[in-house]
Amino acid sequence: MFGDELFSRWLADLREQAPGIELFDAHTHIGQNDPDGFRCSAEELTATLTAAGARGVVFPMHEPDGYPAANDQVIADSRRSEGRLTAFCRLDPSAEPLAEAQRCLDAGAAGIKLHPRAEGFALDTPSMEPVFAMADERGLGVLVHAGRGIPALGEHAVKVCERHPGLRLILAHAGICDLAWIWKAAEELPNLFFDTAWWSASDLLALYTLVPPGNILFASDAPYSACSFAASLNLRYALQAGLSNDQLRIVFGGQLDRILAAEELIDAGPAPGPGGLDRDPLLDRVYTFLVAAIGQMFHGVEPAESLALTRLACEVGEDSPQAETCAAVVALVDLREEVLRTGQDTGRPERFVPGLALVVAAAALARTPGVPMPKLPRASSLRRGAPDDRGRAP
Structure with a gap:
C-alpha cells in the first residue's frame, strides 16, 4: 500500500x-x-x-x-x-x-x-x-x-x-x-x-x-x-x-x-x-491550514491555496521553537508535490486527490511537537526498494 x-x-x-x-x-x-x-x-x-x-x-x-x-x-x-x-x-x-x-x-x-x-x-x-x-x-x-x-x-x-x-x-x-x-x-x-x-x-x-x-x-x-x-x-x-x-x-x-x-x-x-497536549498558536495555524487541505482532498479538490498558506504559516524562523516541526511539515508538503508529479499514490478511488496520506501525516506532526520529528527521505525513496537518506532499503 x-x-x-x-x-x-x-x-x-x-x-x-x-x-x-x-x-x-x-x-x-x-x-x-x-x-x-x-x-x-x-x-x-x-x-x-x-x-x-x-x-x-x-x-x-x-x-x-x-x-x-x-x-x-x-x-x-x-x-x-x-x-x-x-x-x-x-x-x-x-x-x-x-x-x-x-x-x-x-x-x-x-x-x-x-x-x-x-x-x-x-x-x-x-x-x-x-x-x-x-x-x-x-x-x-x-x-x-x-x-x-x-x-x-x-x-x-x-x-x-x-x-x-x-x-x-x-x-x-x-x-x-x-x-x-x-x-x-x-x-x-x-x-x-x-x-x-x-x-x-x-x-x-x-x-x-x-x-x-x-x-x-x-x-x-x-x-x-x-x-x-x-x-x-x-x-x-x-x-x-x-x-x-x-x-x-x-x-x-x-x-x-x-x-x-x-x-x-x-x-x-x-x-x-x-x-x-500542545496548542502552540503558531503550530495551530499550520494545523488549521492542513486540515482545510485534507477536507478539500477528500472531495477531489486540489488544495493548492491551503498548502500555500501552510507553507507561509511555517515560515517561523530558523531559531524559533517551532522551526523543527515546521521544517518537517514543509518536507512532507514537498514530498506530496513530487507524488503528484510522478503518480506514485495509486490504489485509491479517483475521487481522492493523490498524496492525502502525506498531508494527514503533516497535520499529525503539527499536533505532536513533543515527540521527536521523523527523518524524512527524498521523494524518490517512496518508490519500493529505494533507500532513504540513511541508506536503508525496505
Missing part, C-alpha cells in the same frame, strides 16, 4: 521510544465488491501488516450480495496466514445473524463485525439481541462501525455493554459519532472499547487523553490506510498524550490479545487528561 516504505521507517524509529510493543491491528478488511471503490486481497493486506511487523483482525468489506461467502473467504485466508490474520465474521441483521454467527464461529472466526450504516440497522434491532447474548456468554469481541450517520449508536452501545458485561464491544473509528460524551461512559464500562481507525489528529488526541488506555485498541482501517502509517501516527498521539510504555503495549496489542482469548481484561489506569 502507498506509504508502507516511508512509514515503516518512521515506525522503526518510534519503536525505539516504545520498546516491547507487539502490534496487533484491530480493524482491517478484505474484499473486492465494496461500492465505495476500495479493494483489498489477502495478499495485499498481509503485505501491509508484514511491513509494520503486525498481526491483524480482518473481516469482509461491504458485500451487497450478502456475507456467508465473504465470511468463508476471510476465515480461509486467516487459516492460511500462519497467525498473521484473525477472522471476524460480518453479520447482516436481516439475514439470520445468530445462525450465521454460530456457523462462522464454529468454522474458526474469533469475533463479530457489524456495520449499522451499510446494513441500515440500529443496535437495538431485535434480531441482534440473541447475538449479543451469545457474545456475552462466550466473551467475544464485537466491533461496530461508529462513524457519522448512525442515530443513537452511542446510547444503544452503552445499554448493550450494561446488559451484557461479558461481551467486549469495540466502537470503530474512535467512536466519533458520540465521542463528545461517550468517553465518560468508558470510565465505568470496562467492556466498552474504541479503536483508532481514523484520520483526524484532534479526534485521536481527544481519545488518548480522555479515555482510559485499557479501553483503546490500535487499528489502521486497512486498506483505507497502511498499517505502518496508522501505527506511526497513533504512537505519536499516544506519546504526546503521555501514555507510559506499559500503557502503549496494552493499547497497541496487549488488550486485543486478551479480548480474543476471552481472558480477564487489563486495567491500564485512568486517562491521562489533556495536560500533555
Whole structure:
C-alpha cells in the first residue's frame, strides 16, 4: 500500500521510544465488491501488516450480495496466514445473524463485525439481541462501525455493554459519532472499547487523553490506510498524550490479545487528561491550514491555496521553537508535490486527490511537537526498494 516504505521507517524509529510493543491491528478488511471503490486481497493486506511487523483482525468489506461467502473467504485466508490474520465474521441483521454467527464461529472466526450504516440497522434491532447474548456468554469481541450517520449508536452501545458485561464491544473509528460524551461512559464500562481507525489528529488526541488506555485498541482501517502509517501516527498521539510504555503495549496489542482469548481484561489506569497536549498558536495555524487541505482532498479538490498558506504559516524562523516541526511539515508538503508529479499514490478511488496520506501525516506532526520529528527521505525513496537518506532499503 502507498506509504508502507516511508512509514515503516518512521515506525522503526518510534519503536525505539516504545520498546516491547507487539502490534496487533484491530480493524482491517478484505474484499473486492465494496461500492465505495476500495479493494483489498489477502495478499495485499498481509503485505501491509508484514511491513509494520503486525498481526491483524480482518473481516469482509461491504458485500451487497450478502456475507456467508465473504465470511468463508476471510476465515480461509486467516487459516492460511500462519497467525498473521484473525477472522471476524460480518453479520447482516436481516439475514439470520445468530445462525450465521454460530456457523462462522464454529468454522474458526474469533469475533463479530457489524456495520449499522451499510446494513441500515440500529443496535437495538431485535434480531441482534440473541447475538449479543451469545457474545456475552462466550466473551467475544464485537466491533461496530461508529462513524457519522448512525442515530443513537452511542446510547444503544452503552445499554448493550450494561446488559451484557461479558461481551467486549469495540466502537470503530474512535467512536466519533458520540465521542463528545461517550468517553465518560468508558470510565465505568470496562467492556466498552474504541479503536483508532481514523484520520483526524484532534479526534485521536481527544481519545488518548480522555479515555482510559485499557479501553483503546490500535487499528489502521486497512486498506483505507497502511498499517505502518496508522501505527506511526497513533504512537505519536499516544506519546504526546503521555501514555507510559506499559500503557502503549496494552493499547497497541496487549488488550486485543486478551479480548480474543476471552481472558480477564487489563486495567491500564485512568486517562491521562489533556495536560500533555500542545496548542502552540503558531503550530495551530499550520494545523488549521492542513486540515482545510485534507477536507478539500477528500472531495477531489486540489488544495493548492491551503498548502500555500501552510507553507507561509511555517515560515517561523530558523531559531524559533517551532522551526523543527515546521521544517518537517514543509518536507512532507514537498514530498506530496513530487507524488503528484510522478503518480506514485495509486490504489485509491479517483475521487481522492493523490498524496492525502502525506498531508494527514503533516497535520499529525503539527499536533505532536513533543515527540521527536521523523527523518524524512527524498521523494524518490517512496518508490519500493529505494533507500532513504540513511541508506536503508525496505
